[in-house]
Amino acid sequence: MKHKGNEEMNMQRYFVGDAQWTTDTVMLKGEQAHHISRVMRMSAGDVIICINGQGVAAYCRILQAEPDCITCQVEESLSSDSELPIHITVAQGDLKADKYEWVVQKSTEMGAGSITGFPADHSVVKWDAKKNEKKHARFQKIARESAEQSERLKIPAIERKASLEEVLKEAQQYDHKWILSERSARKDHHHAIDDALRQLQQTDRILLVFGPEGGFSTREHETAIDLGCAPVSLGARILRAETAPVAALALLVYHVELKR
Numbered sequence: 001m002k003h004k005g006n007e008e009m010n011m012q013r014y015f016v017g018d019a020q021w022t023t024d025t026v027m028l029k030g031e032q033a034h035h036i037s038r039v040m041r042m043s044a045g046d047v048i049i050c051i052n053g054q055g056v057a058a059y060c061r062i063l064q065a066e067p068d069c070i071t072c073q074v075e076e077s078l079s080s081d082s083e084l085p086i087h088i089t090v091a092q093g094d095l096k097a098d099k100y101e102w103v104v105q106k107s108t109e110m111g112a113g114s115i116t117g118f119p120a121d122h123s124v125v126k127w128d129a130k131k132n133e134k135k136h137a138r139f140q141k142i143a144r145e146s147a148e149q150s151e152r153l154k155i156p157a158i159e160r161k162a163s164l165e166e167v168l169k170e171a172q173q174y175d176h177k178w179i180l181s182e183r184s185a186r187k188d189h190h191h192a193i194d195d196a197l198r199q200l201q202q203t204d205r206i207l208l209v210f211g212p213e214g215g216f217s218t219r220e221h222e223t224a225i226d227l228g229c230a231p232v233s234l235g236a237r238i239l240r241a242e243t244a245p246v247a248a249l250a251l252l253v254y255h256v257e258l259k260r
Contacts, residue, residue, distance in 0.1 A: 012036070014050050044065055045062065058077050059078060085202045086204050087114075088249065091118060092210050094125055108143045108152070109149070116167060120212045120216065136160070140155075176207070182211075182216075192232045
């Protein structure tokens with residue numbers, strides 16, 4: 001059976017672990033099963049879209065719906081690709097919880113491949129190591145739900161580094177490293193973003209580094225440049241910490257995906 005057009009647009013999407021997906025059967029349990037059976041009130045015969053860890057998506061018809069377990073038959077592969085051709089990592093200095101969650105959500109919607117948090121000199125909040133596991137699980141859940149909502153095929157990796165220096169010293173894998181700082185905006189370096197975009201290739205890996213609510217310290221800004229970051233401005237206006245990642249990602253999406 002073919003699944004096209006408006007029918008596909010209305011289908012719920014769920015990311016599932018590889019162990020849940022055999023050749024022709026998918027099983028969803030726990031929170032996902034509850035959402036399907038109790039929230040969406042689906043039953044046998046309904047169709048959902050499932051995506052595995054490799055970004056393979058398929059239409060799956062529900063065979064059996066129980067509150068704690070949904071069994072589906074894999075019917076047809078889904079060929080659409082909603083992932084960006086480039087890999088983008090958003091490295092974000094620690095923010096207040098609600099703002100950081102917003103960055104995770106919106107960065108996922110915009111196509112980021114990974115999101116890395118780190119403590120910055122001017123971070124208002126201090127990371128409580130005892131709550132690390134709980135916070136990480138919360139951010140992962142937000143990223144998964146945002147990836148499902150935006151019809152992505154992959155969930156961004158959620159990571160954490162001990163410092164800005166650790167972020168940058170482990171960044172040899174990137175073709176481009178940009179520090180997006182209000183310091184660059186105040187120095188009228190507004191054309192640097194255009195110059196940086198012109199250097200991008202379709203398969204490049206990009207690291208975007210953003211500061212906390214108080215911005216980067218002089219030490220951090222100079223350290224980032226010493227470790228290979230290009231200072232980039234997003235315009236003459238000083239953006240909030242949680243706004244800057246979305247603005248930068250929007251520019252990248254336009255450049256690599258929408259521009260003719």
